Amino acid sequence: MSDRSNEIIFHQYDISPFSEKVRVVFGLKDLAWNACIQPVIMPKPELIPLTGGYRKIPVMQIGADVYCDSQVILDELEARFPTPSMYAGGDKGLSNAIAYWQDRPVFTLVCAVLGAGQPVVKRTDPFTKDREALFEREFDPVEQHAAIPNAFDQLRAHFAWVDAQLADGRKFLFGDAPGHADASCFYNLAFLRWVNGALIDKLGAVPHLRAWEDRVKAIGHGRRSEITPAEALDIAKAATSTTSERRDPEEPNGFAPGDAVTVNAEDYGRDKVAGTLVASSATRIAIRRSDPRVGDVVLHFPRAGFVVQRA
Secondary structure (H helix, E strand, O other), X not given: OOOOOOOOEEEXXXXXXXXXXXXXXXXXXXXXXXXXXXXXOOXXXXXXXXXXXXXXXXXXXXXXXXXXXXXXXXXXXHHHOOOOOOOHHHOHHHHHHHHHHHHHHHHHHHHHHOOOOOOOOOOOOHHHHHHHHHHOOOOOHHHHHHHHHHHXXXXXXXXXXXXXXXXXXXXXXXXXXXXXXXXXXXXXXXXXXXHHHHHHHHOOOOHHXXXXXXXXXXXXXXXXXXXXXXXXXXXXXXXXXXOOOEOOOOXXXXXXXXXXXXXXXXXXXXXXXXXXXXXXXXXEEEEEEEEOOOEEEEEEEEOOOEEEEEO
């Protein structure tokens, strides 16, 4: 096997909203990347050996380094491929706050309205059962349907804010150049259009938003190739992580390299991933773990939105 340890392997599926955010950044940076299609629902037998139980999509792999969650994926892309920067107008701090706003309250509202216009029935299909397990609750269709009008009212307000940011004639959210903030605000609109496009027409008079959506679409997704999950696992096994040990001198909870810890998302998909701490900072944490299929790998997680505990 030729050395492919520096290639971007992007574990995703094409209608994944958070994957779309990253794909837009691939386009912004004109990056070459390998699409590794993973199942939409569990089981994910060729992802879990790599992630140690983390089941969310997307996951980015470069050799034996594995980046879980779009937040840390984009941070790593900017570090490895700084030119052109995805932060238009020096907006790094604010843009990351915008992304968190879109990832949490706005994405929640989008999910809440997707069933608008559909029958109020109890669904027992595999996708619904999988998402009930992901969110650790049984969905009540009557309750969900009753929540749609208020959720859509709120969603309109959020999209109106994006429209207002564009009202002075700028092409993108921070000026004439597209950036991280555009990718972060675009994916929720794209997801809404994919799943229940009729709702787009009910957002009201948001002409700046609609024109901006077309401009973001035109950015494209960079240079995509395909790779199988089995090939991706083989690449991980043949590679060695490039992550260096790093202790955060300001770590508030005393975590240090060598500590046995678990990491999990705090909102949903809260499966704990166990490993040995390698490096940490205010925004990221990396842990080493081993699996017979991939050998030693280092997993990278954000700190915002994730829980780190001693194992």
